Amino acid sequence: MTVDWAAFTPWPALMGGVLIGAAAGWLVLLHGRIAGISGMAAGLLDGRADWRARLVFLLGLMAAPALWRLGVGEWPAVSVEAGGARLLVAGLLVGIGARLGSGCTSGHGVCGLARQSPRSLAATAAFMFAGFVTAAVLGHWGA
Template identity: 55%
Template sequence: MSIDIASFTPGLSLTGGLVIGVAAAVLVLFNGRIAGISGILGGLLGTPQKDAGWRVAFLAGLVGAPVLASLLGESIAPDIQAGWSEILVAGLLVGIGTRYASGCTSGHGVCGISRGSIRSLVATATFMASGLVTVFVSRHLLGS
């Protein structure tokens, strides 16, 4: 295994993690809400909610930040080595897993574990183990 030193950015990664942590803490402290993307988006679907404003703002920031970065000349496009059919199947599986786990990786991993939730600890361990198995199988057993 080797590390691509040109792409190794621990300072930016730490800063990004700190910003996510502070944003999650601010949301829970001031709104009493968990910063789980599936729950935020799910709250906008279906019947109109009185708290739609912050949900729309949160999602707009989630989408708007990379758009702004690309407009400023930052190269943010990941190198995805999969076709559209694989991406669609993966997205569907993530959506199903999110429903079964009663939340997404951001809700469980960032917010749930920090609150000491056993359910979130189990869900995050399951997410991570599934990712490790998938990478191992696709790289070593399937020869990708």
């Protein structure tokens, strides 16, 4: 994935952050739930009683680009320079890591840090460090 720094504007990123924070806050205030994607998916797959709410949450995330297209008239500009197999393996590794770490970037990084959870701070620091090291190693190897 590449970033076109010449065309970068901070406003869409700021608005995205505000919307993520508002959605996470809304979910915890009104429903007492953390907006952790891995937890939502795991609960959906486990067949918990609130599976419908989890399904709606996840479908809403997947529908966001289509809603963007309806409002703006074009798909969001994203460039991914990896093949399908690499993306599949990466997704599986992230999923396994999220499960082993008892949460993911949204659960720990967004919600847990906002709650000042020491466990979430440690988890976020660990997966950010692992991500930086992985990106540096793969970038060095040209992978």
